[in-house]
Amino acid sequence: MSELDLSLGLLAALVACGAALGLDAVSWPQAMISRPIVAATLGGALLGDATSGFLVGAVLELLGLGHTPYGAAVYPETGPAGLLAGAGLAAGGGSGIGPLLVAVASGWAIGWIGAISIRMQRSLNERLLAGGGLAAPAKKLERRHRLAMVLDALRAGTLTAAFALPIMLLVKLADGISTMEGVVAASALLLVGMGLAGGVGAGVMRRRATDPLLLLAGGAIALAMIVTGR
Amino acid sequence: MKPTRSDQVASFLRCFAVQGSWNYRSLVAGGLANAMLPLLRRIYAGDPVRLRAAVERHLEPFNGHPYLCPMAVTALARLEHDGESPERIDRFRSALRAPLGAVGDELVWATWRPFCLLLSITIFWLWGRPWVAVGVFLLAYNLGHIWLRAWSFRRGWTEGLGVGKDLGDPPWARVVPWITSLNLLLIGSAVVLVSWLVAPDTLGRWGVALALAAAALLGYARPALGERLAAGLVLAAPVLLVLLGA
Numbered sequence A: 001m002s003e004l005d006l007s008l009g010l011l012a013a014l015v016a017c018g019a020a021l022g023l024d025a026v027s028w029p030q031a032m033i034s035r036p037i038v039a040a041t042l043g044g045a046l047l048g049d050a051t052s053g054f055l056v057g058a059v060l061e062l063l064g065l066g067h068t069p070y071g072a073a074v075y076p077e078t079g080p081a082g083l084l085a086g087a088g089l090a091a092g093g094g095s096g097i098g099p100l101l102v103a104v105a106s107g108w109a110i111g112w113i114g115a116i117s118i119r120m121q122r123s124l125n126e127r128l129l130a131g132g133g134l135a136a137p138a139k140k141l142e143r144r145h146r147l148a149m150v151l152d153a154l155r156a157g158t159l160t161a162a163f164a165l166p167i168m169l170l171v172k173l174a175d176g177i178s179t180m181e182g183v184v185a186a187s188a189l190l191l192v193g194m195g196l197a198g199g200v201g202a203g204v205m206r207r208r209a210t211d212p213l214l215l216l217a218g219g220a221i222a223l224a225m226i227v228t229g230r
Numbered sequence B: 001m002k003p004t005r006s007d008q009v010a011s012f013l014r015c016f017a018v019q020g021s022w023n024y025r026s027l028v029a030g031g032l033a034n035a036m037l038p039l040l041r042r043i044y045a046g047d048p049v050r051l052r053a054a055v056e057r058h059l060e061p062f063n064g065h066p067y068l069c070p071m072a073v074t075a076l077a078r079l080e081h082d083g084e085s086p087e088r089i090d091r092f093r094s095a096l097r098a099p100l101g102a103v104g105d106e107l108v109w110a111t112w113r114p115f116c117l118l119l120s121i122t123i124f125w126l127w128g129r130p131w132v133a134v135g136v137f138l139l140a141y142n143l144g145h146i147w148l149r150a151w152s153f154r155r156g157w158t159e160g161l162g163v164g165k166d167l168g169d170p171p172w173a174r175v176v177p178w179i180t181s182l183n184l185l186l187i188g189s190a191v192v193l194v195s196w197l198v199a200p201d202t203l204g205r206w207g208v209a210l211a212l213a214a215a216a217l218l219g220y221a222r223p224a225l226g227e228r229l230a231a232g233l234v235l236a237a238p239v240l241l242v243l244l245g246a
Helices: A008-025 A036-046 A050-064 A079-091 A097-129 A139-179 A182-203 A211-227 B005-015 B029-043 B048-058 B069-081 B086-127 B130-168 B176-198 B201-221 B223-245
Strands: none
Touching: A008 A036, A008 A079, A008 A139, A036 A050, A036 A079, A036 B086, A036 B130, A050 A079, A050 A097, A050 B086, A050 B130, A050 B176, A079 A097, A079 A139, A097 A139, A097 B029, A139 B029, A211 B176, B005 B029, B005 B069, B005 B130, B029 B048, B029 B069, B048 B086, B069 B086, B069 B130, B086 B130, B086 B176
């Protein structure tokens, strides 16, 4: 198990990225840099392993496909969560199913904690925009709107700062599990695969009779590519 | 007065922050009014009373897909410019909410974003370069994203009350079913590819293939159960792994 090297500068970079990614998801500019495959790759790259970051991001992405931001739906926050999951896996050495599962678990959990913080932020926004007088002068509306966005970035940065170190230590703890044997690994993989398929099954609209066939055809093509060595 | 080009640019840029003060009472209205301000200030130049009334009108609850909200911003500003009555503006505003949300959700959240994400995962599997995959995702997604915002902003101003035609038969209507089909193919392959990439070497190819086939069938047949089991597993993983590791 290698040493965990997390300097203050690196922590500051993670917090700044967490704040920017949190802001992107809803407030500004919604360019989707907050998606797990981007955030986790960034987190992994900051800790020296972008590939591990992408992997954990891809798993989180598929798990989260069933959670779409329709209307006022509650869904896991992806930016800080992906960033920390990617950074955690890269910090933990990036190998073995144990660290990967812990990184995914961490990302999933932080995503839901982030969802709670977003609810709180939205309630605060309600108070910011309540009470009238926003239209006269209209500059008050502009100031309150900007303040809400600054608070959103602060919220995401705080979330990142609070969980950065615990997540990396947790993933490091799981390093030894990469030695676990076939049966446990198979069970874990089965459940992860089932979850992935469940997530995507809930995430796509099944409106046509051909949809399941297309899904299976995609899986079959990928399996054929794997088995024949691409 | 008619808004100038720079008013329109300022308003368009503010549309990127339309959800910046999203809240449970007025939803996206604060962002909508904030984005309309550069246009309203020009339309009601020298008339602070009417400006204030217009801003208050647009602070009433409103919601819609953020990428299509620019259409509401400019269509409502067009009505203000054309001197429509407040009652008619309110009725139009209420009528816009549902289609703006439904059309945008189906196009962006259910179709375009999954397509770009799945394409990115496939590219990563084929070439193994994470930044290339991320770059393709961001470029492809944001080409569509910015085009949609610009299109809806433009159509709102030119069509005004007539934007219902655009929302009823949008230019992408014939493309969406094809992308949905492609998404299903990509999802099927992404589940297999990602699981293969993260699979431990001890299982071997056929072990992985069989496990995935069983998982995919179970997960697809019972999506809620599959997701709950997987979430439970990943959340319990830290404890399990520490115990197993010991």
